[in-house]
Amino acid sequence: MGLDFQPAIQNDTSSIYDLFQRYGNSFQANTLVSKPTIFTIAPENVKLINTRDHEWGIQPHRLPGMEYLCGRGFLTMDGDISRHSWRLLKPSFAKSNLANMSVLSREVDNFLEKLPKDGTTVELQPLLYIMFLNTSLHFLLGISPDEELHEAPCTPEEFVKSFHDALF
Structure with missing residues:
Protein backbone atom coordinates (compact mmCIF):
# COMPACT_ATOMS: atom_id res chain seq x y z
CA MET A 1 0.00 0.00 0.00
CA GLY A 2 3.01 2.28 0.27
CA LEU A 3 2.03 3.87 3.57
CA ASP A 4 5.61 3.54 4.81
CA PHE A 5 7.12 4.77 1.54
CA GLN A 6 6.43 8.53 1.75
CA PRO A 7 7.75 9.02 5.30
CA ALA A 8 10.85 6.98 4.46
CA ILE A 9 11.80 8.99 1.38
CA GLN A 10 11.09 12.30 3.08
CA ASN A 11 13.31 11.66 6.08
CA ASP A 12 15.97 9.17 5.08
CA THR A 13 18.25 9.55 2.07
CA SER A 14 19.65 6.06 2.56
CA SER A 15 16.14 4.66 1.99
CA ILE A 16 16.05 6.27 -1.46
CA TYR A 17 19.54 4.93 -2.19
CA ASP A 18 18.37 1.44 -1.22
CA LEU A 19 15.40 1.75 -3.59
CA PHE A 20 17.69 2.68 -6.50
CA GLN A 21 19.89 -0.30 -5.65
CA ARG A 22 16.86 -2.58 -5.69
CA TYR A 23 14.93 -1.19 -8.70
CA GLY A 24 17.58 0.44 -10.90
CA ASN A 25 18.29 4.00 -12.04
CA SER A 26 14.63 4.85 -12.73
CA PHE A 27 11.44 3.51 -11.19
CA GLN A 28 7.85 4.53 -10.53
CA ALA A 29 6.39 4.46 -7.03
CA ASN A 30 2.65 4.02 -6.60
CA THR A 31 1.09 4.60 -3.19
CA LEU A 32 -2.39 5.10 -1.85
CA VAL A 33 -1.48 8.45 -0.29
CA SER A 34 0.07 10.21 -3.28
CA LYS A 35 0.12 10.36 -7.05
CA PRO A 36 2.48 7.98 -8.85
CA THR A 37 5.99 9.39 -8.73
CA ILE A 38 8.93 8.63 -11.00
CA PHE A 39 12.34 8.55 -9.33
CA THR A 40 15.49 8.71 -11.43
CA ILE A 41 19.21 9.09 -11.08
CA ALA A 42 19.89 8.25 -14.73
CA PRO A 43 22.07 11.13 -16.01
CA GLU A 44 20.22 11.44 -19.32
CA ASN A 45 16.86 11.71 -17.49
CA VAL A 46 18.16 14.25 -14.98
CA LYS A 47 19.62 16.34 -17.81
CA LEU A 48 16.34 16.25 -19.74
CA ILE A 49 14.25 17.19 -16.72
CA ASN A 50 16.50 20.07 -15.75
CA THR A 51 17.13 21.52 -19.20
CA ARG A 52 13.86 21.25 -21.09
CA ASP A 53 11.05 23.78 -21.09
CA HIS A 54 8.32 21.48 -19.80
CA GLU A 55 5.91 21.35 -16.91
CA TRP A 56 7.37 18.36 -15.07
CA GLY A 57 5.61 18.90 -11.78
CA ILE A 58 8.83 19.12 -9.80
CA GLN A 59 7.72 22.09 -7.72
CA PRO A 60 5.50 20.22 -5.24
CA HIS A 61 8.22 17.64 -4.66
CA ARG A 62 11.39 19.73 -4.67
CA LEU A 63 10.37 23.13 -3.33
CA PRO A 64 9.53 22.11 0.26
CA GLY A 65 12.87 20.40 0.81
CA MET A 66 15.16 22.53 -1.35
CA GLU A 67 13.78 26.08 -1.14
CA TYR A 68 15.95 26.99 1.83
CA LEU A 69 19.11 25.97 -0.01
CA CYS A 70 18.28 26.75 -3.66
CA GLY A 71 15.50 29.31 -3.45
CA ARG A 72 12.82 29.52 -6.12
CA GLY A 73 14.45 28.82 -9.48
CA PHE A 74 14.89 26.24 -12.21
CA LEU A 75 15.76 23.44 -9.77
CA THR A 76 12.70 23.88 -7.59
CA MET A 77 9.96 25.53 -9.64
CA ASP A 78 7.80 24.88 -12.69
CA GLY A 79 6.40 27.28 -15.25
CA ASP A 80 7.38 30.91 -15.77
CA ILE A 81 9.74 31.12 -12.79
CA SER A 82 11.68 28.09 -13.99
CA ARG A 83 11.88 29.43 -17.57
CA HIS A 84 13.03 32.85 -16.34
CA SER A 85 15.73 31.30 -14.14
CA TRP A 86 17.00 29.21 -17.05
CA ARG A 87 17.23 32.26 -19.30
CA LEU A 88 19.38 33.98 -16.68
CA LEU A 89 21.70 31.00 -16.27
CA LYS A 90 21.94 29.88 -19.89
CA PRO A 91 24.96 32.08 -20.77
CA SER A 92 26.93 30.38 -17.98
CA PHE A 93 26.73 27.10 -19.86
CA ALA A 94 28.17 28.39 -23.13
Missing part, protein backbone atom coordinates in the same frame (compact mmCIF):
# COMPACT_ATOMS: atom_id res chain seq x y z
CA LYS A 95 30.72 26.06 -24.73
CA SER A 96 33.42 28.69 -24.46
CA ASN A 97 32.83 28.91 -20.73
CA LEU A 98 32.83 25.15 -20.18
CA ALA A 99 35.70 24.39 -22.55
CA ASN A 100 38.24 26.36 -20.51
CA MET A 101 38.75 24.41 -17.33
CA SER A 102 41.94 26.21 -16.32
CA VAL A 103 40.13 28.01 -13.49
CA LEU A 104 38.85 24.74 -12.08
CA SER A 105 42.27 23.15 -12.49
CA ARG A 106 43.94 26.07 -10.69
CA GLU A 107 41.43 25.92 -7.84
CA VAL A 108 41.88 22.16 -7.41
CA ASP A 109 45.66 22.68 -7.36
CA ASN A 110 45.26 25.42 -4.72
CA PHE A 111 43.03 23.10 -2.70
CA LEU A 112 45.55 20.26 -2.86
CA GLU A 113 48.43 22.57 -1.91
CA LYS A 114 46.60 23.49 1.32
CA LEU A 115 46.30 19.86 2.44
CA PRO A 116 48.93 18.91 5.02
CA LYS A 117 51.66 16.65 3.67
CA ASP A 118 52.29 15.03 7.05
CA GLY A 119 48.85 13.37 7.26
CA THR A 120 47.50 15.56 10.06
CA THR A 121 43.79 16.21 10.30
CA VAL A 122 42.52 19.26 8.45
CA GLU A 123 39.14 21.00 8.32
CA LEU A 124 38.07 20.62 4.67
CA GLN A 125 34.94 22.77 4.76
CA PRO A 126 36.71 26.16 4.55
CA LEU A 127 39.00 24.89 1.78
CA LEU A 128 36.09 23.48 -0.22
CA TYR A 129 34.16 26.69 0.37
CA ILE A 130 36.95 28.78 -1.15
CA MET A 131 37.24 26.44 -4.14
CA PHE A 132 33.47 26.43 -4.68
CA LEU A 133 33.19 30.20 -4.31
CA ASN A 134 36.04 30.93 -6.73
CA THR A 135 34.85 28.50 -9.41
CA SER A 136 31.25 29.68 -9.03
CA LEU A 137 32.31 33.30 -9.45
CA HIS A 138 34.04 32.36 -12.66
CA PHE A 139 31.51 29.97 -14.22
CA LEU A 140 28.27 31.62 -13.14
CA LEU A 141 29.18 35.29 -13.05
CA GLY A 142 32.21 35.48 -15.35
CA ILE A 143 34.35 36.95 -12.59
CA SER A 144 37.88 35.57 -12.48
CA PRO A 145 39.01 35.20 -8.89
CA ASP A 146 42.21 37.00 -7.97
CA GLU A 147 44.98 34.41 -8.01
CA GLU A 148 46.45 35.88 -4.84
CA LEU A 149 43.14 35.71 -2.94
CA HIS A 150 42.97 32.36 -1.19
CA GLU A 151 41.12 33.40 1.93
CA ALA A 152 37.34 33.33 2.08
CA PRO A 153 35.73 36.71 2.80
CA CYS A 154 33.53 35.11 5.46
CA THR A 155 32.88 31.78 7.14
CA PRO A 156 30.66 29.20 5.42
CA GLU A 157 28.01 29.84 8.07
CA GLU A 158 28.07 33.61 7.37
CA PHE A 159 27.87 32.96 3.63
CA VAL A 160 24.86 30.65 3.98
CA LYS A 161 23.11 33.14 6.26
CA SER A 162 23.80 36.02 3.85
CA PHE A 163 22.71 33.90 0.88
CA HIS A 164 19.48 33.00 2.66
CA ASP A 165 18.85 36.63 3.62
CA ALA A 166 19.35 37.66 -0.01
CA LEU A 167 16.71 35.19 -1.18
CA PHE A 168 14.03 36.82 0.94
Whole structure:
Protein backbone atom coordinates (compact mmCIF):
# COMPACT_ATOMS: atom_id res chain seq x y z
CA MET A 1 0.00 0.00 0.00
CA GLY A 2 3.01 2.28 0.27
CA LEU A 3 2.03 3.87 3.57
CA ASP A 4 5.61 3.54 4.81
CA PHE A 5 7.12 4.77 1.54
CA GLN A 6 6.43 8.53 1.75
CA PRO A 7 7.75 9.02 5.30
CA ALA A 8 10.85 6.98 4.46
CA ILE A 9 11.80 8.99 1.38
CA GLN A 10 11.09 12.30 3.08
CA ASN A 11 13.31 11.66 6.08
CA ASP A 12 15.97 9.17 5.08
CA THR A 13 18.25 9.55 2.07
CA SER A 14 19.65 6.06 2.56
CA SER A 15 16.14 4.66 1.99
CA ILE A 16 16.05 6.27 -1.46
CA TYR A 17 19.54 4.93 -2.19
CA ASP A 18 18.37 1.44 -1.22
CA LEU A 19 15.40 1.75 -3.59
CA PHE A 20 17.69 2.68 -6.50
CA GLN A 21 19.89 -0.30 -5.65
CA ARG A 22 16.86 -2.58 -5.69
CA TYR A 23 14.93 -1.19 -8.70
CA GLY A 24 17.58 0.44 -10.90
CA ASN A 25 18.29 4.00 -12.04
CA SER A 26 14.63 4.85 -12.73
CA PHE A 27 11.44 3.51 -11.19
CA GLN A 28 7.85 4.53 -10.53
CA ALA A 29 6.39 4.46 -7.03
CA ASN A 30 2.65 4.02 -6.60
CA THR A 31 1.09 4.60 -3.19
CA LEU A 32 -2.39 5.10 -1.85
CA VAL A 33 -1.48 8.45 -0.29
CA SER A 34 0.07 10.21 -3.28
CA LYS A 35 0.12 10.36 -7.05
CA PRO A 36 2.48 7.98 -8.85
CA THR A 37 5.99 9.39 -8.73
CA ILE A 38 8.93 8.63 -11.00
CA PHE A 39 12.34 8.55 -9.33
CA THR A 40 15.49 8.71 -11.43
CA ILE A 41 19.21 9.09 -11.08
CA ALA A 42 19.89 8.25 -14.73
CA PRO A 43 22.07 11.13 -16.01
CA GLU A 44 20.22 11.44 -19.32
CA ASN A 45 16.86 11.71 -17.49
CA VAL A 46 18.16 14.25 -14.98
CA LYS A 47 19.62 16.34 -17.81
CA LEU A 48 16.34 16.25 -19.74
CA ILE A 49 14.25 17.19 -16.72
CA ASN A 50 16.50 20.07 -15.75
CA THR A 51 17.13 21.52 -19.20
CA ARG A 52 13.86 21.25 -21.09
CA ASP A 53 11.05 23.78 -21.09
CA HIS A 54 8.32 21.48 -19.80
CA GLU A 55 5.91 21.35 -16.91
CA TRP A 56 7.37 18.36 -15.07
CA GLY A 57 5.61 18.90 -11.78
CA ILE A 58 8.83 19.12 -9.80
CA GLN A 59 7.72 22.09 -7.72
CA PRO A 60 5.50 20.22 -5.24
CA HIS A 61 8.22 17.64 -4.66
CA ARG A 62 11.39 19.73 -4.67
CA LEU A 63 10.37 23.13 -3.33
CA PRO A 64 9.53 22.11 0.26
CA GLY A 65 12.87 20.40 0.81
CA MET A 66 15.16 22.53 -1.35
CA GLU A 67 13.78 26.08 -1.14
CA TYR A 68 15.95 26.99 1.83
CA LEU A 69 19.11 25.97 -0.01
CA CYS A 70 18.28 26.75 -3.66
CA GLY A 71 15.50 29.31 -3.45
CA ARG A 72 12.82 29.52 -6.12
CA GLY A 73 14.45 28.82 -9.48
CA PHE A 74 14.89 26.24 -12.21
CA LEU A 75 15.76 23.44 -9.77
CA THR A 76 12.70 23.88 -7.59
CA MET A 77 9.96 25.53 -9.64
CA ASP A 78 7.80 24.88 -12.69
CA GLY A 79 6.40 27.28 -15.25
CA ASP A 80 7.38 30.91 -15.77
CA ILE A 81 9.74 31.12 -12.79
CA SER A 82 11.68 28.09 -13.99
CA ARG A 83 11.88 29.43 -17.57
CA HIS A 84 13.03 32.85 -16.34
CA SER A 85 15.73 31.30 -14.14
CA TRP A 86 17.00 29.21 -17.05
CA ARG A 87 17.23 32.26 -19.30
CA LEU A 88 19.38 33.98 -16.68
CA LEU A 89 21.70 31.00 -16.27
CA LYS A 90 21.94 29.88 -19.89
CA PRO A 91 24.96 32.08 -20.77
CA SER A 92 26.93 30.38 -17.98
CA PHE A 93 26.73 27.10 -19.86
CA ALA A 94 28.17 28.39 -23.13
CA LYS A 95 30.72 26.06 -24.73
CA SER A 96 33.42 28.69 -24.46
CA ASN A 97 32.83 28.91 -20.73
CA LEU A 98 32.83 25.15 -20.18
CA ALA A 99 35.70 24.39 -22.55
CA ASN A 100 38.24 26.36 -20.51
CA MET A 101 38.75 24.41 -17.33
CA SER A 102 41.94 26.21 -16.32
CA VAL A 103 40.13 28.01 -13.49
CA LEU A 104 38.85 24.74 -12.08
CA SER A 105 42.27 23.15 -12.49
CA ARG A 106 43.94 26.07 -10.69
CA GLU A 107 41.43 25.92 -7.84
CA VAL A 108 41.88 22.16 -7.41
CA ASP A 109 45.66 22.68 -7.36
CA ASN A 110 45.26 25.42 -4.72
CA PHE A 111 43.03 23.10 -2.70
CA LEU A 112 45.55 20.26 -2.86
CA GLU A 113 48.43 22.57 -1.91
CA LYS A 114 46.60 23.49 1.32
CA LEU A 115 46.30 19.86 2.44
CA PRO A 116 48.93 18.91 5.02
CA LYS A 117 51.66 16.65 3.67
CA ASP A 118 52.29 15.03 7.05
CA GLY A 119 48.85 13.37 7.26
CA THR A 120 47.50 15.56 10.06
CA THR A 121 43.79 16.21 10.30
CA VAL A 122 42.52 19.26 8.45
CA GLU A 123 39.14 21.00 8.32
CA LEU A 124 38.07 20.62 4.67
CA GLN A 125 34.94 22.77 4.76
CA PRO A 126 36.71 26.16 4.55
CA LEU A 127 39.00 24.89 1.78
CA LEU A 128 36.09 23.48 -0.22
CA TYR A 129 34.16 26.69 0.37
CA ILE A 130 36.95 28.78 -1.15
CA MET A 131 37.24 26.44 -4.14
CA PHE A 132 33.47 26.43 -4.68
CA LEU A 133 33.19 30.20 -4.31
CA ASN A 134 36.04 30.93 -6.73
CA THR A 135 34.85 28.50 -9.41
CA SER A 136 31.25 29.68 -9.03
CA LEU A 137 32.31 33.30 -9.45
CA HIS A 138 34.04 32.36 -12.66
CA PHE A 139 31.51 29.97 -14.22
CA LEU A 140 28.27 31.62 -13.14
CA LEU A 141 29.18 35.29 -13.05
CA GLY A 142 32.21 35.48 -15.35
CA ILE A 143 34.35 36.95 -12.59
CA SER A 144 37.88 35.57 -12.48
CA PRO A 145 39.01 35.20 -8.89
CA ASP A 146 42.21 37.00 -7.97
CA GLU A 147 44.98 34.41 -8.01
CA GLU A 148 46.45 35.88 -4.84
CA LEU A 149 43.14 35.71 -2.94
CA HIS A 150 42.97 32.36 -1.19
CA GLU A 151 41.12 33.40 1.93
CA ALA A 152 37.34 33.33 2.08
CA PRO A 153 35.73 36.71 2.80
CA CYS A 154 33.53 35.11 5.46
CA THR A 155 32.88 31.78 7.14
CA PRO A 156 30.66 29.20 5.42
CA GLU A 157 28.01 29.84 8.07
CA GLU A 158 28.07 33.61 7.37
CA PHE A 159 27.87 32.96 3.63
CA VAL A 160 24.86 30.65 3.98
CA LYS A 161 23.11 33.14 6.26
CA SER A 162 23.80 36.02 3.85
CA PHE A 163 22.71 33.90 0.88
CA HIS A 164 19.48 33.00 2.66
CA ASP A 165 18.85 36.63 3.62
CA ALA A 166 19.35 37.66 -0.01
CA LEU A 167 16.71 35.19 -1.18
CA PHE A 168 14.03 36.82 0.94
